[in-house]
Amino acid sequence: MAKLIILGSSNAVSSSDSENTHMILVGEERIVLVDCVNNPVHRLAQAGVDFMDVTDLILTHFHPDHVSGVPLLLMDMWLRGRKSLINIYGLHYTVDRMEQLMGMYSWENWPDFFPVAFHRLPAIEKSLLLDCEEFKIVSSPVRHLIPTIGLRFDFRMNNKALAYSCDTEPCVEVARLADGVNVLIHEASGAALGHSSAGQAGQIAAQAEAGKLLLIHYPTGEYTNGNLIAEARQNYQGEVSLATDFMTIDFS
Numbered sequence: 085m086a087k088l089i090i091l092g093s094s095n096a097v098s099s100s101d102s103e104n105t106h107m108i109l110v111g112e113e114r115i116v117l118v119d120c121v122n123n124p125v126h127r128l129a130q131a132g133v134d135f136m137d138v139t140d141l142i143l144t145h146f147h148p149d150h151v152s153g154v155p156l157l158l159m160d161m162w163l164r165g166r167k168s169l170i171n172i173y174g175l176h177y178t179v180d181r182m183e184q185l186m187g188m189y190s191w192e193n194w195p196d197f198f199p200v201a202f203h204r205l206p207a208i209e210k211s212l213l214l215d216c217e218e219f220k221i222v223s224s225p226v227r228h229l230i231p232t233i234g235l236r237f238d239f240r241m242n243n244k245a246l247a248y249s250c251d252t253e254p255c256v257e258v259a260r261l262a263d264g265v266n267v268l269i270h271e272a273s274g275a276a277l278g279h280s281s282a283g284q285a286g287q288i289a290a291q292a293e294a295g296k297l298l299l300i301h302y303p304t305g306e307y308t309n310g311n312l313i314a315e316a317r318q319n320y321q322g323e324v325s326l327a328t329d330f331m332t333i334d335f336s
């Protein structure tokens with residue numbers, strides 16, 4: 085059993101119905117949180133996941149709409165008496181800053197803090213991030229304002245695969261990462277430096293020959309504009325949907 089739950093689908097300016105983009109992969113052995121915003125405990129509880137059960141945390145890049153919740157997640161885990169290790173993955177740029185941020189909170193003085201293993205990922209395409217019985221995760225550098233990774237999940241049980249672009253301009257690295265996946269989750273913030281429009285997301289989905297395209301990290305609430313699905317369909321023949329908070333993609 086493995087499923088991916090969208091915990092947030094908004095770009096950086098979130099709204100009451102759409103939290104900043106983050107998601108969780110729930111497997112039998114590993115529960116992998118991808119980015120961590122606000123206080124993630126509540127969104128996780130609404131999705132039926134106890135935050136204490138998270139085994140791994142992937143940080144795609146060091147922007148506040150992707151990592152602002154990490155200090156509070158770690159603090160809440162500590163206050164609830166966590167003893168087991170948590171793995172935190174990211175590029176050197178990201179992990180160095182996260183360690184500095186926790187240093188600003190003087191976490192070395194939090195008594196009996198549980199073990200945290202930081203994993204610094206190389207900025208190379210399809211580098212192995214996590215390999216377990218149920219799935220394998222690899223990361224590739226993408227093109228955003230700061231060093232950022234996209235992710236690919238391959239599920240062993242059924243040979244299905246999913247890729248997530250994270251924040252990026254349209255780039256060949258995402259097309260290669262998402263090659264032949266069943267589902268590509270691609271950002272659609274709009275055509276701007278370091279971001280993509282829905283139409284550009286459609287181009288990448290077509291290049292990757294992805295089975296389905298799910299648009300994420302798009303303007304929500306009062307900033308909603310245009311018909312993103314129609315824009316993506318101009319360049320991609322497959323099924324297109326908007327990711328919404330608590331949408332679940334089942335890979336069992």
Ligand SMILES: [Zn+2]
Pocket residue numbers: 145147228251
């Ligand atoms: Zn960003």
